[in-house]
Amino acid sequence: MQDTIVLGLRRACDARCRGAGSSTPERLMTTEQAADLSVLHPDRSRWNDARLAVMADVAPVAMIVCDREGVVRFWNREASRLFGWTEAEVLGRELPCLRRGDVEVWWERPGDEGTPLAAQGVRKDGSRVDVTVTPAVVERDVSGAAAGVMAVITEGRDGRRVGDGAAEQPGASEALRESEERFRLVTLAVQEAIYDYDVVTGAVWRSDSFEKISGAPKELYADASWWREHIHPDDVNNATEALEAAMRSGASTWTAEYRLRRSSGDYAVLIDHGVIVRDASGALLRVVGAASDVTEQRRLEAQVQESMIRLKAAAEELEVQNQRLESEIIERMRSEESLRARNEAIRLMSAPVVQVWDHVLALPLIGTIDDVRASRITETLLDEVVRTQARFSIMDLTGIESVDLATTKHLLDMMRAVKLLGTRGVVSGISPQIAATMTELGAETQGLVTFGTLKDALRYAIHAATRAAAAAPRAAAAIGAPGRAEGPPNWR
Numbered sequence: 001m002q003d004t005i006v007l008g009l010r011r012a013c014d015a016r017c018r019g020a021g022s023s024t025p026e027r028l029m030t031t032e033q034a035a036d037l038s039v040l041h042p043d044r045s046r047w048n049d050a051r052l053a054v055m056a057d058v059a060p061v062a063m064i065v066c067d068r069e070g071v072v073r074f075w076n077r078e079a080s081r082l083f084g085w086t087e088a089e090v091l092g093r094e095l096p097c098l099r100r101g102d103v104e105v106w107w108e109r110p111g112d113e114g115t116p117l118a119a120q121g122v123r124k125d126g127s128r129v130d131v132t133v134t135p136a137v138v139e140r141d142v143s144g145a146a147a148g149v150m151a152v153i154t155e156g157r158d159g160r161r162v163g164d165g166a167a168e169q170p171g172a173s174e175a176l177r178e179s180e181e182r183f184r185l186v187t188l189a190v191q192e193a194i195y196d197y198d199v200v201t202g203a204v205w206r207s208d209s210f211e212k213i214s215g216a217p218k219e220l221y222a223d224a225s226w227w228r229e230h231i232h233p234d235d236v237n238n239a240t241e242a243l244e245a246a247m248r249s250g251a252s253t254w255t256a257e258y259r260l261r262r263s264s265g266d267y268a269v270l271i272d273h274g275v276i277v278r279d280a281s282g283a284l285l286r287v288v289g290a291a292s293d294v295t296e297q298r299r300l301e302a303q304v305q306e307s308m309i310r311l312k313a314a315a316e317e318l319e320v321q322n323q324r325l326e327s328e329i330i331e332r333m334r335s336e337e338s339l340r341a342r343n344e345a346i347r348l349m350s351a352p353v354v355q356v357w358d359h360v361l362a363l364p365l366i367g368t369i370d371d372v373r374a375s376r377i378t379e380t381l382l383d384e385v386v387r388t389q390a391r392f393s394i395m396d397l398t399g400i401e402s403v404d405l406a407t408t409k410h411l412l413d414m415m416r417a418v419k420l421l422g423t424r425g426v427v428s429g430i431s432p433q434i435a436a437t438m439t440e441l442g443a444e445t446q447g448l449v450t451f452g453t454l455k456d457a458l459r460y461a462i463h464a465a466t467r468a469a470a471a472a473p474r475a476a477a478a479i480g481a482p483g484r485a486e487g488p489p490n491w492r
Contacts, residue, residue: 055194058290062153065138070094070103073148082131082155084124097121098133106135106149121153131155192290195274197224199247199284213270213293215263232259232267239272247284252276254287257294269298353384357462358469359391364454366399374410378417385421391468392461393418396454398429408437415448424449424464428457 056063057076062083065074072090080086083097090096095103102119121131132154139148193210197203202223211218220226231239235258246254254274259267274289356362361384363377385393395414400407411434415425428451451457 058192063150064095064097064153065148065150066095066103066106067148068107068146070100074150079153082123082129082153083121097123098131102133106151107146129155192292193270194290195288197274197287197289199286210291213262213268213291214260227260230261232261235259243274243287247276247287250278250282254289267295268293269295353381355384355388355390356394356458357465359389359465360394360458360461361385361388361390361392362394362396362454362458364396364399369400369407369410371406371410374407374414378414381414382417382421385418385423390423391465392426393423394426394428394454394457394461396428396457397431397434398454400429400431400434405437405440408434412438426451426457426461428452428454 056074059076059078062079062081063074063076064072064079066072072093072095075085075087075090079097085096098119098121102117105117116132116134119131119133121129123129134152135149136152137146137148138150139146141147193213194207195210196205198205202225204222204224204227206218206221210221214221214230216226228236228240239256239258242256243254252275254276255272257269257271260270261267270291271294272289272291274287276287277285279285352364354362354364361381363381365377369377381393384390395411397411411427415427418425426449430450430452449457449460451460
């Protein structure tokens with residue numbers, strides 16, 4: 001296949017060099033030069049050679065043309081991809097990507113023309129790459145000696161090294177193969193669907209690749225009307241207007257992306273880019289271009305876009321859930337704070353210590369006293385005794401509905417505790433049941449002041465506290481020291 005492409009391009013490159021007006025190979029013709037050539041030589045064979053020359057730049061193999069001094073005269077896109085140098089960096093300079101010896105053999109061994117040769121190339125970054133070079137003469141001087149050689153270069157060692165034995169000689173008759181066959185073989189090597197639209201006649205030629213894209217036989221798309229009819233309704237105006245606007249404006253290129261209906265009924269997404277060919281007066285001649293099938297690429301892009309939309313929606317939903325969770329957490333914290341406040345209120349209600357007079361505390365008890373509540377009441381009572389410097393602590397049992405031995409023991413323990421802090425314990429509201437339980441316990445009640453009602457207990461404690469407050473300065477003066485008398489007086 002590679003040998004066939006080389007033989008096919010040889011004539012085209014030769015035509016380009018002649019079209020450039022020089023006996024020495026120059027830069028391959030531009031699209032405009034190819035158009036002029038088609039006007040000067042209207043036969044189909046010469047026009048195919050011109051089209052072939054235009055396509056050389058987009059061939060899937062590296063193509064390089066050098067003159068006898070090894071100076072680069074043509075460098076296509078694939079050569080830039082393989083070796084790293086751009087066209088502007090190498091044109092007019094000595095070939096940088098191959099050793100001089102590998103290039104000189106093209107001239108020294110003309111019998112090797114068209115035979116793949118193995119070589120080692122050098123990339124712009126200094127790295128090495130194994131390549132296969134197929135040389136072919138594209139220009140000869142008046143004596144018939146080679147003046148320009150085109151090298152088709154592919155990555156990998158598929159050819160023989162110089163000196164490995166006799167090379168297969170391509171038949172001389174291959175160079176005379178029909179132009180249409182040459183052109184067809186080259187288009188098979190190009191992945192894009194190439195087309196040639198004759199603006200004057202309306203005829204359209206398309207490469208075999210287009211049949212793979214559309215699924216339709218060649219007979220159906222031999223004119224421009226088929227193309228317009230098969231563009232997606234939503235894209236037809238943009239695509240046709242883009243081409244017509246480019247042709248009207250005098251532009252040399254055009255491009256568009258559109259969907260083309262296949263014979264199966266589904267649509268292929270194409271990126272169409274072409275060259276608009278005009279004659280010397282600027283009149284339209286033809287449009288030559290290539291259409292790339294990007295259906296799979298667009299499908300993957302759509303999947304990525306859909307995934308991004310789903311991810312965005314999921315992120316938004318997650319944000320909503322986070323906000324909801326945050327609100328629930330705040331509400332829960334408020335509930336917990338409210339619960340703590342209620343618990344604290346209940347705690348205070350379960351041990352309601354009240355300062356009813358200077359140095360007089362009252363503790364009205366209600367309900368049942370268990371170990372936990374007794375411990376909480378004792379802790380609260382002792383804290384208040386210390387804080388208020390209370391002299392009397394009244395424990396009112398009127399609200400206690402029933403008592404057992406454990407409850408009575410808790411009450412007596414509280415009275416003993418406040419006594420250790422120097423405070424006199426007073427009990428009011430003792431019921432006959434509590435009195436009987438105390439007797440059963442054999443509790444030590446000596447020194448325990450008791451009253452039947454809270455009113456009597458308050459009267460006693462307030463009166464005693466008032467007397468003590470009045471007697472304290474006199475007692476302090478009697479002993480010559482300020483402050484409170486040591487120990488409580490005998491309030492009884």
